[in-house]
Each structure stands twice: as structure tokens, then as C-alpha cells.
Amino acid sequence: MEARAKGMRVDLDDVDEQLVRALQRDGRASYEALAKLVGLARSTTKARVRRLIDDGGLRLIGAIHPAALGLHQLGHVIIEAEGPARPVAERVAELDEISFVTTTAGRFAVTAELRTRDMEAFSRGLARVQASAGVRAVQAITYLQIWKDPYFPPGPLESTDTLTEADLDPSDHALLEHLRVDGRASFADLASVSGLSPGATRARVLRLLETRVVHVGALVRLNPLSRTHTVGFALTLSGETEPVARKVVELDEVDCFATGIGWCNGIGTIRAGSQEGVFATLEHLRGLSGVRTVESWAHLRAIKEEHDLARPIAGAGERSR
Template sequence: MRANLDEIDEQLVRALHRDGRASYETLARLVGLARSTTKARVQRLLGEGGIRLVGAIHPAVFGLNQLGHVIVETHGPAAPVAEQIAELDEISFVTTTAGRFAVTAELRTEDMEAFAHGLARVQAVPGVRAVQAITYLRIWKDPYFPPGPLESPGPLSEIELDASDHALLAHLRADGRASFAELASVSGLSPGATRARVLRLLESGVVHVGALVRLNPLSRTYTVGFALNMIGETEPVAREVVALDEIDCFATGIGWCNGIGTIRAGSLDDVLATLERLRALPGVRTVESWAHLRAIKEESDRALPLAGAPASVHS
């Protein structure tokens, strides 16, 4: 049975979302508890609590420079449609939903041509009645990606990755809080050199370590998607959106809406309050929302190998 989430747990999840490798001392100061108590809380959250700490790797490392979100209306039952969409290679995330849309999904491809091809494959799935898409221009907040514009080559324009870097990224992707000693064992470097490499990867934006909750949530947690249509420049609105604690992820782009994201909250009252805050933001014209019911496929299911990367420099 998963532990119920109290306010201190919520604070810890938010802090780990921002920095999944934050020290227990830092976390203890934040929540006002002893280090040992804070460590026990974090370990409970990582165990029965159901969160994971993962390394969110910049999509350019995978050669993925075009990302976007699609909403799907269906003829008849949604589950068979969602299952077929989840089988497509371009698809990284699929859920069934309550609301106007039966299914939502995320596409990640090399370029716009490949994105259009993937979208056509979604449209061709039997049972799909209509599809609308938004292509991302900038990720503002997401457990899986470092925030920033989606432009090629991204942080790779300033940093070259070698076999040790790839091994570190592969390990951080599975365990974002792995110790430097553990990371050194897969990198082939000393613990000191490994620490320097990891800090370089974090500071350059190649990877961000954060708390992943998504649709494997803590009990009493609601996951609600939303789409914004905004007036004028999106950046001022986006900064206000991601400042809200309940916002789990948010991206802006071009398509049927110009901003899309997810709310994670402990009660329906909190969901409603967050939606009301979004509606009240200057520059927001409309807000549409839907409840995520079940994850058919999540990004972690893809387990994409890093381009040219061995699991370990010793393999």
C-alpha cells in the first residue's frame, strides 16, 4: 500500500522535482526536520510512495529534435485505440482520459518530416475519428527533460559526449540519485573525475535529475491535463504557469493550442483552484482540461539506447 502524502511529503517531492540530487541536509533545512527523519521520508517516497528519481536527458542526445502532443477523438471504445497508438515507435506517452478527448499521446521524432509521418500513422489507426496536434517550441517544466528551447543541437553545441558521458547518462536515466561511487563503476573514471563529469552534464543542460510521479502516482493524487490558448507573447504567461507548485509539466508551441501541461494535486479542490489560477492569468484566453485515467505507455517504457552509447565503458 502506498503511503498517503502529507504537506511535508509534498514539499519534498517539489524539491526533488527541482533537484533530484539535492543532499539530505539541504532537504532537511527546507522542511525543518532532522536529517535522519528527512532521509527516512525520502526513502519511503522512493519505496512505497511510488516516485522515481530519473535523469531527464535533453532530446538532442537521442537525435530527437521535434516533439509534440496529440489529442485523439475515437469511434467507439478508446482502450483498443490507445493500445495501437502505443505500439508506434514515434510515440513516447499514451493515456486514456476523461473529457472531450478519449486519448492523449506524445510524439518524439528527428525532424518535422518524421513528426508529420508519425502523426499520419496515428490518424491511420482504426477507431481514430479526429486528431489535433501541438508541436513544442520550448519545454518549461517536465520531469523527463531539462527545461529550455527545443533547438538542435541544443547543449551539444557546447559539449562533446564521450563513452564515459554516455555511460553516466544511461545510469542516471535509470537512477538519478545514484552515488558518485556507483557512477564511477560504470564510467571507468575515478570518483572525483566522475563527480566533475556529472556536474558538467547537469550544468550544461544535457541532463536534469528530478522526481517522476506521472501516472504511477502517490495515493490521493490527481493528474489532470490542460491546454491554454494565449494572447500575445507566451513567455510571460509560461513563467506564471510554471511558478505554480501543482504544475507538473508545461510546454509551449504551435498548433491547436499554444500551451499544454499537467496538474498534479492531492485533491479535486486543489485541481480546481489551480485551473482557476490559470484562467485568471493575464494573457490566457481559454483553458481546456481533462483527467488522465490510465497510462498505456510512459517514456520510461521506451528505454531508448543512447546513440552510440554502451551500457558501460567496460562492456
């Protein structure tokens, strides 16, 4: 799915950035709470959020935790292409295992994320990427722990207290289907699709949120006309991972960060309003004790940016091959 652009540049000021980060934490936050946070009137705050949605490529979605869909193995691949990058990215985006694809500026042309049930399925998915026409070489990192992510709670992938597929009934699935399209849907609207009363629907939604099956947050799309810079980075470490990871996620400009096994020790994303902000963050990362090397690349365009939409909710198990 390609990032939307309406032919105008969207300038995000400090207030917009505050709103985006607040909505990433809680996409169902009231306009009153958001207005209090940024120090503006409720009507002005609501208008700001609407502008971000209409012109800034912002979506408020319900991101479903991969574990709730039986997807326990996540990882990231960088792809070197033979020839133009876009056709390669589009072919990779068609694979079921792939939840995210971008074209980049750097020594490789494409990045992608895989989500599968287990390591065996991950290996098959990686082989599919390698076999795609135009792919020269790939390097992968399989995640062991998510330290920071605007859509999912942090923690080891093999240990989660989220509900599983077996805990979800048809009403839950109906609510999830609706929330992942419209994260701020009213309880009345949600009741109309769940088959439950508004009170029972509210209780179900709160249960899904509290058990971390779904997180409603702001999906910030890679809009080519936005002045927000989105830059990926990979860290190679010289010692223990945890002390470095804890310092990395303290940086406000670091949008997400995961550690694992593969071509690097950790991989993440920087979002900053200026090139100077990106440079300052990269310099901070380079200066951290325990960081041996930092490699970075600019995300240019999203070819697939679905996150939880990699598979339909109905029959969320892995598709037959």
C-alpha cells in the same frame, strides 16, 4: 509502461509534496539538505523519501535532454478513440516516436507526446498515430518553447546550450545509461560502469549535469491509488503568448507548460493534492488576462511514461523505417 500500484492508497501530505518538488529540482540532493528544507531529522526524511519510492510510485531518474539525442521536435497529441481507449493507447505506445501515453477522462480518450529529429519525422510519427487501429481523430500541437518542465531546462527548442550527440563518448553513454535507471547512484557505482576513476567519473557526471545533457529528478508516476490529482489543460490565447506563459508557470500547481502551434496555444499539467486545488488552479488560469479558453482533462492511467527512454542511448539516432 504502466504505473505501479501495490494495493494501498498513498497519502501525500505537505511535507511529502515539499520533498517531491525538491527532488524534481535536484534528484541528487543530500538527505541533509532535504531534511533542512522540511524541518525534519535526516533519518525521518530519508524514511519519507524511501516510502515515496517504495509505495508512492516515485522514481529518481536521469532524464536525458532530447537535444542530446538529436531529438529537436517535440509535440503533444490528443486522440479520440472508437471503442475502448486502452487498446488504442497501447498500440500508440508501441510507436518509436512516442515517449508518453495516458488514458484520460474528457472528450478524448488518450494523450501522447512525440519526440523526433525534425518536423518531417514528426509528421510521419503523427501519421502513424492517425493510422493506428481505433483512432477516430487526433489534434496536435508542436512545441516551440518549453516554459516549465521538471525534467528539462526551459527555453526555445531550436536553441539549447546542451551537449550534442557528437560531444558524447562511450564513457558518457555508459554514465547516462546508468543514471537514467538510478539517478542517485553513487560515484563509486558510476565509476564501475564508466571505465573511469571515481574522480574522473565525478567530473564527467558534473559536466553532464552542468551542460544540461541530463537532469536527475523525481519522476512522479501516475498511480491510480494516489490522491494526487494530475490534470492536463490546454489554453487558447487572444494575444501575445509570452506574458501569459510567464504568469502560468508562476503557479506552483502547474507542473509543466509548453507553447507552440496547433489546436491550442499552450498545453500543460496540474498536480494538486485535492480536487479543490485543481479547481482553484483552473479558475486562476481562466482569470488570466489574455486567456480566451481553458480546456482540461484528468489523466487516469499511464500506459507509457518513459520520458527519456523513448529510444536506446546506443545509436540514439532515428531508427530506420
